[in-house]
Amino acid sequence: MANLFLAKTDPDTFSIHDFELEKITRWDGVHNYQAINFIKNWQIGDLVLIYHSQIKNPAIVGISKVVTKPEKDENDKRNISWFADLELIQALPEDKQITLSQIKANPDFQDFLLIKQSRLSVMPCPDNFANWIKTKLDL
DNA sequence: GCCAACGTTGGC
DNA sequence: GCCAACGTTGGC
Numbered sequence: 001m002a003n004l005f006l007a008k009t010d011p012d013t014f015s016i017h018d019f020e021l022e023k024i025t026r027w028d029g030v031h032n033y034q035a036i037n038f039i040k041n042w043q044i045g046d047l048v049l050i051y052h053s054q055i056k057n058p059a060i061v062g063i064s065k066v067v068t069k070p071e072k073d074e075n076d077k078r079n080i081s082w083f084a085d086l087e088l089i090q091a092l093p094e095d096k097q098i099t100l101s102q103i104k105a106n107p108d109f110q111d112f113l114l115i116k117q118s119r120l121s122v123m124p125c126p127d128n129f130a131n132w133i134k135t136k137l138d139l
Numbered sequence: 140g141c142c143a144a145c146g147t148t149g150g151c
Numbered sequence: 152g153c154c155a156a157c158g159t160t161g162g163c
Contacts, residue, residue, distance in 0.1 A: 008161085032146075032160090054161055100162080119145060119160045140163105147158075 003046045004130040005038065006060070006114060007086075008053040008121040016050055016061040016091045027122075028073055028083035035122035039082045042066045047139065048086055049125070051114075059099040062091045063137065096137065108132075 007027060009015070019025055027048075030036055042048075043066065050062035064086040073081040092098075103109050109132075110116075113123040125133070133139070 010161085034146095056163085058162070117145090118143090118162065121160080143160105143162090145158105145160085148156085150155090151153090 004125040005046060006049040006051055006123055006125055008051045010054040011052045019088045020091050024085055024087045026083055027086050030081055030122060035120055036080060036082050038122045038124060039084060040070050042070050042084050044069060057099050059097045061097050063089045065089055
């Protein structure tokens with residue numbers, strides 16, 4: 001059973017539309033220990049929700065999957081970073097995007113790190129959220 | 140653009 | 152090892 005994660009990106013830097021063009025992208029440049037530890041735990045086949053941050057209505061805008069084993073980034077200055085390659089499964093049409101405010105409004109999802117730790121950029125999704133979104137998006 | 144929250148760095 | 156100063160992220 002594949003695990004479900006969420007990864008943030010500022011669309012000014014790398015957007016879901018960029019991802020649609022590239023189809024496979026290297027998820028690197030993560031410098032926070034906690035986020036890096038979650039990347040280390042990625043397994044091939046795990047699903048990663050793509051989230052647009054730093055915008056007016058932050059939201060989950062796409063679904064991808066892990067296609068390579070996580071590797072240490074030898075070019076990282078502090079020598080702590082890891083990366084893996086993600087393949088886009090689907091960019092969500094606007095009416096299927098899931099906004100931060102929707103997630104915040106649901107009392108079942110209050111233990112989601114997306115809410116509890118707003119600066120974290122890579123995180124696992126809690127089981128109840130994973131089940132909810134898998135039903136909603138037919139994953 | 141502002142600011143809260145949090146992580147990192149470096150002096151002591 | 153503590154903590155002040157500083158840097159970064161991301162929501163609003």
